[in-house]
Amino acid sequence: MIRRYMEKAKNVMQWGKILLPLSSIRFYPPQFILRNPVLEGVTAAFNNGHEVAVIVFNLKDTNEITDQLSQSQYTQLIKQIKKAFRKTIESQIAKLDVITLEDFYGDGLTLFIKVDDANHCLSEINMIMAKIIYSVEAILRQQFPILQPEFESGYMFVEKKNYSIMHSVESARRQAIAMAEKRIKSEWNEMVQTIKKIIFKKDIKLLAQPIIDVATKEVKAVEMLTRGPDGTVLESPLQLFSVARQTGLLYELELLVIEKVLEQVKATRCRQNIFVNCTPLTLSNIRFIGDLKIIMEKYKNISPLQITFEVTENDSIEGLKNFIYNIKMLRLMGYKIAMDDTGAGYSSLSIISEIMPDIIKIDRSVIQNIDKNSVKESMLQGLMLIAREAGSIVVAEGIENEAEASVLKRNNVDLAQGFFYARPAALVRM
Template sequence: MVRRNMEKFTNVMQWGKLLLPLSSIRFYPPPFVLRNPVLEGVTSAINDGCEVAVLVFNIKNMNELSEELSQSVFLHFKKQIKKFFRIAVELEIEKQNVITLHDFYGDSLTLYIKVDDARLCLSEIDSLMKKITSLVERSLHKHYPSIQPIFVTGYMFVEKKYYSLNDSIERAHRQAIAMAEKRVKSEFNEMVFSVKRIISKKDIILLAQPIIKIATKEICALEMLTRGPKGTLLESPLPLFSVARQTGMLYELEMIVIEKVLGQIKATRCRQDIFVNCTPLTLGNIRFTRDLKNLMQQYKGISAKQITFEVTETDSIEGLKNFIYNLKMLRLMGFRIAMDDTGAGYSSLSTIGEIMPDIIKIDRSVIQNIDKNSLKESMLKGIMLIAREAGSLVVAEGIENEEEASVLMRHNVDLAQGYFYARPSALVNSMAT
């Protein structure tokens, strides 16, 4: 009877929490169906312009401890863990920055905190987790000197841009657990978040490099080149796109690049042809043509005929189901296709037959010192022959001196770009005209 009354009292207390303000259910809120305190708190933080970090604390050897200890000791041990974590969190984090600390998912504890974007530093998050864990370990050792729990931690940030904030919260939680179970170096973790931040803020810089008609030295097109935020590790395009690719954010980054290119064309009233690099992974994405149509609708007045998509040759197109179909759709829409880096990467010459590009860009590895290397000159002749058969224009990349330029002129190469002609610079009205 007493036990039944206690259970009834506990249930009433749990349901009674539905009526409490969010600040009163920060710590270990019950998993409500009618109310989601995590979603409420995260939504409020994001509306305030803050980032939300998901911190996971897990005991790696929990199963072994459950087998070593009696049931009563083990249950008391778990209860004490929750108590000590709450104390540690209250000591280390300002109250207004704690969204929730809960134990909804198995043996791990998950802490959601609000972080001021202006002061965000991932190394501080790392340090905070270590301090909390250390405080808990010391408290546990004092009460259970013979028990040695092994803590593992991980963290991730909630993506604001995700189509469903609730899904974004769950996704960030899964990623944080994955990091806890297989710890990633904080330096790499910081770059992961940096890419997410670049995408969410569209924080990239575009430079334009002229493409020159060799016979007349006229500017006939511009290639748009991407840089990350100035002064950061991801300023250079190689680490920027490399991290984006490894973390599954390449498509989002490349779509931001296309959007920014269209914005600059409109802002400068550019009338030159514009070249934009795109990987086969993005061009073969099932969403690509639909998303591109939506972007073109946003920037009405820009003709698809003005845009050439350069297919970078750092990827193999094999196994990309929608790649060739999407290229056909792009051509029907009026876009042109160029094949970048010909002469380097995967089976360039055989790929030409599949893509049938409007423009073939010869990689700088072929052009460099071509005036001193007869084998490279023979390679140039071969690519020129294939281009003529395919009906493609040829652009030579990476021209750095007059001697290299003279070889290209001798072989009637159509177009060229490189520091010998012009360095990349911001797209401005004077360049556009």
Template sequence: MNKVKSVMQWGKIILPLSSIRYYPPQFTLRNPLIEGVTNAFDAGHEVAVIVFKLSNQKDVIEQAETQQQHSKMLKNMKKLFQIVVEQEVNPKEFITLHDYYGEGITLLITVDHDRHSISNIDIIMKKISNEVAQRFMKLYSSVYPTFEAGYMFVDKYEYSIQDSILKAHRQAIGIAEKREQLEINEMLFAINKIITKKAITLLAQPIIDVATNEIRAWELLTRGPKGTALEAPLQLFSVARQTSRLYELEMIVLEKMFQQVKASRCRQDIFVNCTPLTLGNIRFTSDLKMLLQKYRGISPRKITFEVTERDSIEGLKNFAFNINVLRLMGFKIAVDDTGAGYASLNTISELMPDIIKIDRSVIENIDKNSVKESMLKGLLLIAKEAGSLVVAEGIENQEEASVLTRNNVDLAQGNFYARPAMFFNEIATR
């Protein structure tokens, strides 16, 4: 389908002062869009067409549980554009604001070269994008929308003003998409560089025996290159997944783990996250055996693979087979993020894990919430039935820790006990 829908179709036009009108298929010269551009040209001005495209639409969609909620979110976003544009753009320079059926939000403004420069338009685009994103975050705190913007000037010498507007709009969309593509290309370059150079860092956070307050194990946490857009694990692994480099990245994490365990002569157990996609890869067990041969002396019984519970294990045909092989090799299996994500009870019943890690969402403020404590007790009963140890994650204060003590939780982890730090440094000081 043509990316630019003709303004000859029904099109929503958002006018100043919150006036919303709909125009029929045949625009006439009294159309405010044509009139506004014509008046700007007659006054000796130029007209800029600015397009704002939502670049992380998938993230926004995933926050909506129903199509109705998604539609409401997008409507609210359009309203925010209307409000912000009225604040940021001089009414004398404003022509109109369009919604081209999902092709982004299009703003037309007059430009006086005596008072404006190209950088002025860039500033306007950034101000509007940032302000809309911040206001949207206040409505929906779980997602921060990001926009790519492009602009083009309407050619005043075209025979048809309407055709000239359409051409400028199409070009502005192209520029916005190229900016978005440029960011994607930069991300591709960055993840390829990380994998080629194995440029990741492993931090360690202790897992504490609640009864004795002794360190029983360490969870190793992955970070990308410091100070980059991929330093945080969420961005790092999401980009790797979307660029088909996830398996390579996770195998680098495992190799770094073996290197550091061997070098530090760590005596405690090690926990490491692994996605179901990697655990279900047909190459995984053979590649893991090669790592064990390369780093001899490390017992598989010291290693626990945390299966992140937010991902589904359905449809991964090699997953169950690989889990069985890992157990035969001596590795332990933990279900991570229990209580926070996808089908946790089903995952536990399928895996019968050695360890169940209870998510921070259950633990947070548990000392003030009797329902959460009841949830904890329920998960402890499930763990007992499955023969699993329990690790409570994300402990932030003494009050939360005391709830774990009175409920006889086995193990705990969180900043209350220790923040993640460089693995060698932590091992050396214990």
């Protein structure tokens, strides 16, 4: 009688969650027939202009662990794993950025999070995964010292263009699982082959976005932006570079981008300064300077003085022993160095003091709605002071309206780019 009553009470509690706000069912939500928290959260994120990342965490060596534990002990382990992940995620990620953490697909957990900055978030995702795994493993090793649990992870972004958001969610989840498990004959291998094929066929396209003089509104430079094959999941740069990074092909892809940029500069006879994005991982590669010289041999009419390498993403340069050396070599060869995302990441200010960039690009998170936020304007002034001390030119990114542009003008910002001035388009001679 008591048991039946408890089961009935549990069912009532589960179904009662249908009426709860999404914020109350972020962690291990029940599977509803009438309501899908993941679909609801992803749809809301898309409607508010965010990207959504799907991160999968898998327990390594599950078979070995189950051999060492009884059924009740294994159940307790899973319970503690879920508890540790929730505790860690709540401490590491802003509450409003967590869509759901769920455990529906098997032994692993799936975390859905909102990502604000669609263009510069790959290193952020890697950093989040590493921090979560480190913290969870530390908690569990104290509780289960003999087992020493370890986790593997993978991620993917939910495609916005698909006709069905739920289909995109399940596809992203499946690909994230494949990335985490790196299974033989899995989607992981297919994605490796897809990236290799893109690189071999040079199947990318480039768009140019002008960088404008704030005072005169003249075009002073252009930034080259990469897109994957038309009509595919990898057309989005977010998907393209995240898959390349996780499959170990980021360096090859970024070299291809450099070659395609030079090819288009030559074809259009463009004389503007050109900004080319590169991650610290690529810039620190021991082969980079030699490979760049080989590429430049094909384009002898293009001067290194015309090219600015833009250090993208907020990767820590700690442990990247060739990074500073390669930056110095690039400068000796005549290239300029720009620092992207300044004001957004934990490492950008420290990198500025290390490399003293020629150009500092202020992240759009500082610029967005700056006309309505005096604190942001003070941040801009502080970053400009740092830039002046470093002898750097300032570029403000993400300008979307005249009000934001007017704040830049009154603060004597050098250059700016954004939809207010021009949208990305094919490179033409200027």
